[in-house]
Amino acid sequence: MEKETGYLNKADEFLQMFKKGEEFTKELLKENEKLRYKIAQLEESMERSGDEARTKLYEDRIKLLEDEINSLMERFKQVEEENKDFASKYIEVEEENNNLANLYVASYQLHSTLDFSEVLRIVLEIVINLIGAEKFAILLMDDKTNELVPVASEGMAVSAAPRVKFGQGTIGIVAKEGASYFSDNLSYMKEFNPTTPIVCIPLKIKEHVIGVISIYSLLTQKSGFTNMDYELFNLLAGHAATAIFSSRLYTQSERKLTTIQSFLDILKEKPRR
Amino acid sequence: MPNILVVEDSPTMRQLISFAMKRIPNSHVIEATDGVDALKKMSSEKVDLILADINMPVMDGLKLVSLVRGNPTYKEIPIIIITTEGAEEDRKRALSIGANSYLPKPIQTQELIRLVNSYLTKQ
Numbered sequence: 001m002e003k004e005t006g007y008l009n010k011a012d013e014f015l016q017m018f019k020k021g022e023e024f025t026k027e028l029l030k031e032n033e034k035l036r037y038k039i040a041q042l043e044e045s046m047e048r049s050g051d052e053a054r055t056k057l058y059e060d061r062i063k064l065l066e067d068e069i070n071s072l073m074e075r076f077k078q079v080e081e082e083n084k085d086f087a088s089k090y091i092e093v094e095e096e097n098n099n100l101a102n103l104y105v106a107s108y109q110l111h112s113t114l115d116f117s118e119v120l121r122i123v124l125e126i127v128i129n130l131i132g133a134e135k136f137a138i139l140l141m142d143d144k145t146n147e148l149v150p151v152a153s154e155g156m157a158v159s160a161a162p163r164v165k166f167g168q169g170t171i172g173i174v175a176k177e178g179a180s181y182f183s184d185n186l187s188y189m190k191e192f193n194p195t196t197p198i199v200c201i202p203l204k205i206k207e208h209v210i211g212v213i214s215i216y217s218l219l220t221q222k223s224g225f226t227n228m229d230y231e232l233f234n235l236l237a238g239h240a241a242t243a244i245f246s247s248r249l250y251t252q253s254e255r256k257l258t259t260i261q262s263f264l265d266i267l268k269e270k271p272r273r
Numbered sequence: 274m275p276n277i278l279v280v281e282d283s284p285t286m287r288q289l290i291s292f293a294m295k296r297i298p299n300s301h302v303i304e305a306t307d308g309v310d311a312l313k314k315m316s317s318e319k320v321d322l323i324l325a326d327i328n329m330p331v332m333d334g335l336k337l338v339s340l341v342r343g344n345p346t347y348k349e350i351p352i353i354i355i356t357t358e359g360a361e362e363d364r365k366r367a368l369s370i371g372a373n374s375y376l377p378k379p380i381q382t383q384e385l386i387r388l389v390n391s392y393l394t395k396q
Contacts, residue, residue, distance in 0.1 A: 129357070
Protein backbone atom coordinates (compact mmCIF):
# COMPACT_ATOMS: atom_id res chain seq x y z
CA MET A 1 0.00 0.00 0.00
CA GLU A 2 2.76 2.39 0.91
CA LYS A 3 4.58 1.42 -2.14
CA GLU A 4 1.54 2.22 -4.27
CA THR A 5 1.13 5.62 -2.66
CA GLY A 6 4.78 6.31 -3.33
CA TYR A 7 4.35 5.45 -6.95
CA LEU A 8 1.26 7.64 -7.20
CA ASN A 9 3.11 10.59 -5.68
CA LYS A 10 5.98 10.14 -8.04
CA ALA A 11 3.54 9.94 -10.96
CA ASP A 12 1.86 13.10 -9.73
CA GLU A 13 5.21 14.82 -9.42
CA PHE A 14 6.14 13.67 -12.84
CA LEU A 15 2.81 14.83 -14.23
CA GLN A 16 3.26 18.20 -12.52
CA MET A 17 6.72 18.50 -13.97
CA PHE A 18 5.46 17.51 -17.36
CA LYS A 19 2.65 20.08 -17.13
CA LYS A 20 5.15 22.75 -16.12
CA GLY A 21 7.33 21.69 -18.99
CA GLU A 22 4.34 21.91 -21.29
CA GLU A 23 3.45 25.36 -20.02
CA PHE A 24 7.06 26.49 -20.35
CA THR A 25 7.21 25.16 -23.86
CA LYS A 26 3.96 26.96 -24.70
CA GLU A 27 5.36 30.19 -23.26
CA LEU A 28 8.56 29.71 -25.24
CA LEU A 29 6.55 29.15 -28.39
CA LYS A 30 4.52 32.30 -27.73
CA GLU A 31 7.69 34.25 -27.06
CA ASN A 32 9.20 32.82 -30.21
CA GLU A 33 6.13 33.85 -32.17
CA LYS A 34 6.37 37.37 -30.78
CA LEU A 35 10.07 37.57 -31.59
CA ARG A 36 9.51 36.33 -35.12
CA TYR A 37 6.80 38.91 -35.55
CA LYS A 38 9.13 41.60 -34.28
CA ILE A 39 11.88 40.42 -36.58
CA ALA A 40 9.45 40.49 -39.48
CA GLN A 41 8.43 44.01 -38.49
CA LEU A 42 12.03 45.10 -38.17
CA GLU A 43 12.92 43.54 -41.46
CA GLU A 44 9.99 45.27 -43.11
CA SER A 45 10.89 48.65 -41.64
CA MET A 46 14.51 48.14 -42.57
CA GLU A 47 13.51 47.36 -46.12
CA ARG A 48 11.23 50.39 -46.22
CA SER A 49 13.93 52.67 -44.89
CA GLY A 50 16.37 51.20 -47.47
CA ASP A 51 13.95 52.01 -50.31
CA GLU A 52 13.53 55.53 -49.04
CA ALA A 53 17.29 56.00 -48.81
CA ARG A 54 17.70 54.63 -52.30
CA THR A 55 14.90 56.85 -53.62
CA LYS A 56 16.55 59.83 -51.97
CA LEU A 57 19.84 58.81 -53.54
CA TYR A 58 18.24 58.49 -56.96
CA GLU A 59 16.45 61.79 -56.58
CA ASP A 60 19.74 63.48 -55.67
CA ARG A 61 21.40 61.82 -58.62
CA ILE A 62 18.61 62.94 -60.99
CA LYS A 63 18.87 66.48 -59.64
CA LEU A 64 22.61 66.42 -60.18
CA LEU A 65 22.22 65.11 -63.73
CA GLU A 66 19.52 67.67 -64.45
CA ASP A 67 21.85 70.43 -63.27
CA GLU A 68 24.60 68.96 -65.39
CA ILE A 69 22.30 68.83 -68.44
CA ASN A 70 21.25 72.43 -67.84
CA SER A 71 24.83 73.59 -67.55
CA LEU A 72 25.75 71.58 -70.67
CA MET A 73 22.80 73.10 -72.53
CA GLU A 74 23.97 76.52 -71.43
CA ARG A 75 27.52 75.75 -72.59
CA PHE A 76 26.17 74.34 -75.85
CA LYS A 77 24.28 77.57 -76.45
CA GLN A 78 27.41 79.56 -75.69
CA VAL A 79 29.50 77.40 -78.03
CA GLU A 80 26.83 77.72 -80.72
CA GLU A 81 26.93 81.49 -80.36
CA GLU A 82 30.72 81.40 -80.48
CA ASN A 83 30.51 79.20 -83.58
CA LYS A 84 28.21 81.69 -85.26
CA ASP A 85 30.65 84.45 -84.37
CA PHE A 86 33.57 82.43 -85.72
CA ALA A 87 31.64 81.58 -88.90
CA SER A 88 30.82 85.21 -89.56
CA LYS A 89 34.39 86.23 -88.70
CA TYR A 90 35.67 83.48 -91.01
CA ILE A 91 33.51 84.83 -93.85
CA GLU A 92 34.80 88.34 -93.13
CA VAL A 93 38.41 87.15 -93.12
CA GLU A 94 37.81 85.18 -96.32
CA GLU A 95 36.34 88.24 -97.98
CA GLU A 96 39.22 90.36 -96.73
CA ASN A 97 41.69 87.76 -98.05
CA ASN A 98 40.04 87.78 -101.44
CA ASN A 99 40.02 91.55 -101.54
CA LEU A 100 43.69 91.65 -100.60
CA ALA A 101 44.43 89.06 -103.28
CA ASN A 102 42.61 91.21 -105.85
CA LEU A 103 44.52 94.31 -104.75
CA TYR A 104 47.80 92.41 -104.73
CA VAL A 105 47.25 91.07 -108.25
CA ALA A 106 46.19 94.49 -109.53
CA SER A 107 49.19 96.26 -108.02
CA TYR A 108 51.58 93.44 -109.05
CA GLN A 109 50.37 93.66 -112.64
CA LEU A 110 50.55 97.47 -112.71
CA HIS A 111 54.20 97.43 -111.68
CA SER A 112 55.18 94.38 -113.74
CA THR A 113 56.24 96.38 -116.79
CA LEU A 114 57.76 99.68 -117.87
CA ASP A 115 56.11 99.59 -121.27
CA PHE A 116 53.66 102.50 -121.48
CA SER A 117 51.11 100.81 -123.77
CA GLU A 118 51.25 97.64 -121.66
CA VAL A 119 50.60 99.60 -118.48
CA LEU A 120 47.57 101.18 -120.16
CA ARG A 121 46.37 97.71 -121.20
CA ILE A 122 46.73 96.46 -117.60
CA VAL A 123 44.73 99.43 -116.28
CA LEU A 124 42.00 98.62 -118.82
CA GLU A 125 42.06 94.94 -117.77
CA ILE A 126 41.70 95.84 -114.09
CA VAL A 127 38.80 98.19 -114.74
CA ILE A 128 36.99 95.63 -116.94
CA ASN A 129 37.69 92.44 -115.03
CA LEU A 130 37.92 93.52 -111.41
CA ILE A 131 35.54 96.48 -111.35
CA GLY A 132 33.18 95.40 -114.12
CA ALA A 133 33.10 98.58 -116.21
CA GLU A 134 31.80 98.33 -119.76
CA LYS A 135 32.55 101.74 -121.28
CA PHE A 136 35.39 103.86 -120.02
CA ALA A 137 38.41 105.90 -121.04
CA ILE A 138 41.80 106.87 -119.62
CA LEU A 139 42.62 110.54 -120.10
CA LEU A 140 46.08 111.97 -119.38
CA MET A 141 47.03 115.54 -118.65
CA ASP A 142 48.79 117.43 -121.42
CA ASP A 143 50.65 120.20 -119.60
CA LYS A 144 51.29 122.15 -122.82
CA THR A 145 47.61 122.54 -123.74
CA ASN A 146 46.28 122.24 -120.17
CA GLU A 147 43.90 119.57 -121.41
CA LEU A 148 43.03 116.01 -120.50
CA VAL A 149 43.61 113.89 -123.59
CA PRO A 150 42.14 110.37 -124.06
CA VAL A 151 44.87 107.75 -124.52
CA ALA A 152 43.01 104.43 -124.13
CA SER A 153 39.44 103.22 -123.90
CA GLU A 154 37.21 100.16 -123.68
CA GLY A 155 33.73 99.67 -125.11
CA MET A 156 34.10 102.88 -127.13
CA ALA A 157 36.58 104.38 -129.56
CA VAL A 158 39.36 106.53 -128.08
CA SER A 159 38.17 109.28 -130.41
CA ALA A 160 34.69 109.10 -128.83
CA ALA A 161 36.15 110.20 -125.49
CA PRO A 162 36.37 113.98 -125.09
CA ARG A 163 39.40 116.23 -124.73
CA VAL A 164 38.62 118.11 -121.55
CA LYS A 165 39.92 121.47 -120.36
CA PHE A 166 41.48 121.29 -116.89
CA GLY A 167 38.85 122.39 -114.34
CA GLN A 168 35.91 122.21 -116.76
CA GLY A 169 32.96 119.82 -116.47
CA THR A 170 32.86 116.78 -114.19
CA ILE A 171 36.08 115.30 -115.60
CA GLY A 172 37.98 118.61 -115.51
CA ILE A 173 36.89 119.32 -111.93
CA VAL A 174 37.99 115.84 -110.79
CA ALA A 175 41.40 116.51 -112.36
CA LYS A 176 41.61 119.93 -110.72
CA GLU A 177 40.42 118.95 -107.25
CA GLY A 178 41.93 115.46 -107.17
CA ALA A 179 38.84 113.92 -105.57
CA SER A 180 36.97 110.94 -107.03
CA TYR A 181 33.47 111.47 -108.38
CA PHE A 182 30.71 108.86 -107.99
CA SER A 183 27.30 109.54 -109.44
CA ASP A 184 24.37 108.83 -107.11
CA ASN A 185 22.29 107.74 -110.03
CA LEU A 186 23.70 104.89 -112.11
CA SER A 187 20.50 104.54 -114.15
CA TYR A 188 21.33 107.25 -116.70
CA MET A 189 24.48 105.38 -117.69
CA LYS A 190 22.53 103.78 -120.55
CA GLU A 191 22.47 107.13 -122.33
CA PHE A 192 26.11 107.59 -123.23
CA ASN A 193 27.41 111.11 -122.83
CA PRO A 194 31.22 111.44 -122.95
CA THR A 195 31.24 114.48 -120.69
CA THR A 196 29.07 113.03 -117.91
CA PRO A 197 30.70 109.91 -116.50
CA ILE A 198 29.13 107.86 -113.71
CA VAL A 199 32.54 107.54 -112.05
CA CYS A 200 35.66 109.62 -112.46
CA ILE A 201 38.89 108.67 -110.69
CA PRO A 202 41.88 111.02 -110.59
CA LEU A 203 45.27 109.43 -111.25
CA LYS A 204 47.45 111.09 -108.62
CA ILE A 205 51.10 111.06 -107.63
CA LYS A 206 50.92 112.59 -104.17
CA GLU A 207 48.77 115.66 -104.86
CA HIS A 208 49.72 116.00 -108.52
CA VAL A 209 47.00 114.76 -110.89
CA ILE A 210 48.42 113.23 -114.09
CA GLY A 211 45.09 112.08 -115.55
CA VAL A 212 41.70 110.49 -114.89
CA ILE A 213 39.79 107.28 -115.49
CA SER A 214 36.33 108.17 -116.71
CA ILE A 215 33.71 105.39 -116.50
CA TYR A 216 30.47 105.76 -118.51
CA SER A 217 28.72 102.44 -117.99
CA LEU A 218 29.01 99.16 -116.10
CA LEU A 219 28.53 95.59 -117.33
CA THR A 220 24.86 94.51 -117.36
CA GLN A 221 25.38 92.14 -114.44
CA LYS A 222 26.96 94.91 -112.33
CA SER A 223 24.30 96.94 -110.54
CA GLY A 224 26.44 98.99 -108.15
CA PHE A 225 29.75 99.30 -106.37
CA THR A 226 31.02 97.19 -103.50
CA ASN A 227 33.59 98.13 -100.84
CA MET A 228 36.12 96.20 -102.89
CA ASP A 229 35.43 98.45 -105.90
CA TYR A 230 36.17 101.55 -103.83
CA GLU A 231 39.42 99.93 -102.64
CA LEU A 232 40.33 99.23 -106.25
CA PHE A 233 39.50 102.80 -107.23
CA ASN A 234 41.85 104.00 -104.48
CA LEU A 235 44.54 101.62 -105.67
CA LEU A 236 44.11 102.77 -109.25
CA ALA A 237 44.28 106.42 -108.19
CA GLY A 238 47.77 105.91 -106.75
CA HIS A 239 49.37 102.83 -108.30
CA ALA A 240 48.06 103.28 -111.84
CA ALA A 241 49.26 106.89 -111.75
CA THR A 242 52.82 105.98 -110.76
CA ALA A 243 52.89 103.04 -113.19
CA ILE A 244 51.64 105.23 -116.08
CA PHE A 245 53.96 108.11 -115.17
CA SER A 246 57.11 106.00 -114.77
CA SER A 247 56.44 103.91 -117.88
CA ARG A 248 55.86 107.08 -119.92
CA LEU A 249 59.12 108.56 -118.62
CA TYR A 250 60.93 105.29 -119.31
CA THR A 251 59.53 105.06 -122.84
CA GLN A 252 60.49 108.70 -123.51
CA SER A 253 63.99 108.20 -122.11
CA GLU A 254 64.38 105.01 -124.15
CA ARG A 255 63.40 106.96 -127.26
CA LYS A 256 65.82 109.78 -126.36
CA LEU A 257 68.55 107.26 -125.66
CA THR A 258 68.05 105.68 -129.08
CA THR A 259 68.23 109.11 -130.71
CA ILE A 260 71.39 110.06 -128.79
CA GLN A 261 72.91 106.67 -129.61
CA SER A 262 72.19 107.26 -133.30
CA PHE A 263 73.87 110.67 -133.11
CA LEU A 264 76.85 109.17 -131.36
CA ASP A 265 77.09 106.47 -134.00
CA ILE A 266 77.04 109.12 -136.76
CA LEU A 267 79.70 111.16 -134.94
CA LYS A 268 81.88 108.10 -134.51
CA GLU A 269 81.55 107.20 -138.18
CA LYS A 270 82.54 110.71 -139.50
CA PRO A 271 86.28 110.73 -138.72
CA ARG A 272 86.71 107.41 -140.56
CA ARG A 273 85.60 109.09 -143.79
CA MET B 274 45.97 66.18 -106.71
CA PRO B 275 43.45 68.00 -108.97
CA ASN B 276 44.85 69.78 -112.01
CA ILE B 277 42.93 72.96 -112.81
CA LEU B 278 43.40 74.51 -116.24
CA VAL B 279 42.91 78.29 -116.34
CA VAL B 280 42.33 79.54 -119.88
CA GLU B 281 42.41 83.34 -119.96
CA ASP B 282 44.15 85.85 -122.23
CA SER B 283 44.29 88.62 -119.63
CA PRO B 284 47.38 88.15 -117.42
CA THR B 285 45.64 90.02 -114.59
CA MET B 286 42.63 87.70 -114.59
CA ARG B 287 44.81 84.65 -115.10
CA GLN B 288 46.90 85.54 -112.08
CA LEU B 289 43.83 86.35 -110.02
CA ILE B 290 42.10 83.04 -110.83
CA SER B 291 45.32 81.05 -110.32
CA PHE B 292 45.79 82.81 -107.01
CA ALA B 293 42.28 81.79 -105.93
CA MET B 294 42.74 78.19 -107.12
CA LYS B 295 45.93 77.80 -105.11
CA ARG B 296 43.75 78.09 -102.03
CA ILE B 297 42.13 74.75 -102.89
CA PRO B 298 44.19 72.14 -101.01
CA ASN B 299 46.61 70.10 -103.14
CA SER B 300 45.43 71.73 -106.36
CA HIS B 301 47.81 72.36 -109.23
CA VAL B 302 47.12 75.20 -111.65
CA ILE B 303 47.98 75.01 -115.34
CA GLU B 304 47.73 78.30 -117.25
CA ALA B 305 46.82 78.77 -120.90
CA THR B 306 46.42 82.01 -122.84
CA ASP B 307 43.77 80.81 -125.35
CA GLY B 308 41.89 77.75 -126.61
CA VAL B 309 44.73 76.40 -128.74
CA ASP B 310 47.22 76.76 -125.92
CA ALA B 311 44.70 75.01 -123.63
CA LEU B 312 44.35 72.00 -125.97
CA LYS B 313 48.13 71.80 -126.24
CA LYS B 314 48.46 71.74 -122.44
CA MET B 315 45.66 69.16 -122.15
CA SER B 316 47.47 66.79 -124.49
CA SER B 317 50.51 66.75 -122.22
CA GLU B 318 48.92 67.00 -118.75
CA LYS B 319 45.90 65.41 -117.12
CA VAL B 320 43.23 68.06 -116.45
CA ASP B 321 40.44 67.68 -113.88
CA LEU B 322 38.64 70.97 -114.39
CA ILE B 323 38.71 73.85 -116.88
CA LEU B 324 38.08 77.53 -116.12
CA ALA B 325 37.81 79.41 -119.40
CA ASP B 326 37.10 82.92 -120.60
CA ILE B 327 34.96 83.40 -123.73
CA ASN B 328 36.61 86.31 -125.52
CA MET B 329 40.14 85.22 -126.35
CA PRO B 330 42.35 85.52 -129.42
CA VAL B 331 43.22 82.53 -131.67
CA MET B 332 40.49 80.27 -130.23
CA ASP B 333 37.67 81.53 -128.01
CA GLY B 334 36.20 79.79 -124.99
CA LEU B 335 33.05 78.54 -126.72
CA LYS B 336 35.04 76.82 -129.47
CA LEU B 337 37.20 75.25 -126.78
CA VAL B 338 34.10 73.95 -124.95
CA SER B 339 32.70 72.35 -128.10
CA LEU B 340 36.05 70.73 -128.96
CA VAL B 341 36.48 69.39 -125.43
CA ARG B 342 32.95 67.98 -125.41
CA GLY B 343 33.51 66.37 -128.80
CA ASN B 344 36.61 64.54 -127.63
CA PRO B 345 35.87 61.22 -125.84
CA THR B 346 39.01 61.60 -123.68
CA TYR B 347 38.05 65.03 -122.34
CA LYS B 348 34.24 65.08 -122.57
CA GLU B 349 33.67 64.43 -118.85
CA ILE B 350 35.90 67.31 -117.64
CA PRO B 351 33.80 70.01 -115.92
CA ILE B 352 34.06 73.42 -117.61
CA ILE B 353 33.31 76.71 -115.88
CA ILE B 354 33.02 79.78 -118.10
CA ILE B 355 34.17 83.10 -116.63
CA THR B 356 33.27 86.03 -118.82
CA THR B 357 32.27 89.67 -119.07
CA GLU B 358 29.27 88.61 -121.20
CA GLY B 359 26.49 88.76 -118.64
CA ALA B 360 23.45 88.46 -120.91
CA GLU B 361 21.09 85.52 -120.38
CA GLU B 362 21.36 84.38 -124.02
CA ASP B 363 25.18 84.17 -123.70
CA ARG B 364 24.78 82.03 -120.60
CA LYS B 365 22.26 79.72 -122.30
CA ARG B 366 24.49 79.41 -125.35
CA ALA B 367 27.53 78.43 -123.30
CA LEU B 368 25.57 75.89 -121.26
CA SER B 369 23.90 74.45 -124.37
CA ILE B 370 27.25 73.62 -126.00
CA GLY B 371 28.46 71.84 -122.88
CA ALA B 372 29.76 74.27 -120.27
CA ASN B 373 28.82 73.17 -116.74
CA SER B 374 28.65 76.61 -115.13
CA TYR B 375 28.71 80.22 -116.18
CA LEU B 376 30.16 82.98 -114.00
CA PRO B 377 29.94 86.58 -115.20
CA LYS B 378 32.78 88.98 -114.31
CA PRO B 379 33.66 90.57 -111.99
CA ILE B 380 33.80 87.27 -110.14
CA GLN B 381 33.43 86.70 -106.42
CA THR B 382 36.45 84.60 -105.49
CA GLN B 383 34.63 82.72 -102.69
CA GLU B 384 31.85 81.77 -105.10
CA LEU B 385 34.38 80.51 -107.65
CA ILE B 386 36.26 78.45 -105.03
CA ARG B 387 32.98 76.94 -103.78
CA LEU B 388 31.91 76.05 -107.32
CA VAL B 389 35.27 74.48 -108.24
CA ASN B 390 35.29 72.53 -104.97
CA SER B 391 31.80 71.18 -105.65
CA TYR B 392 32.88 69.80 -109.06
CA LEU B 393 36.10 68.35 -107.69
CA THR B 394 34.22 66.66 -104.84
CA LYS B 395 31.76 65.09 -107.30
CA GLN B 396 34.69 63.57 -109.18
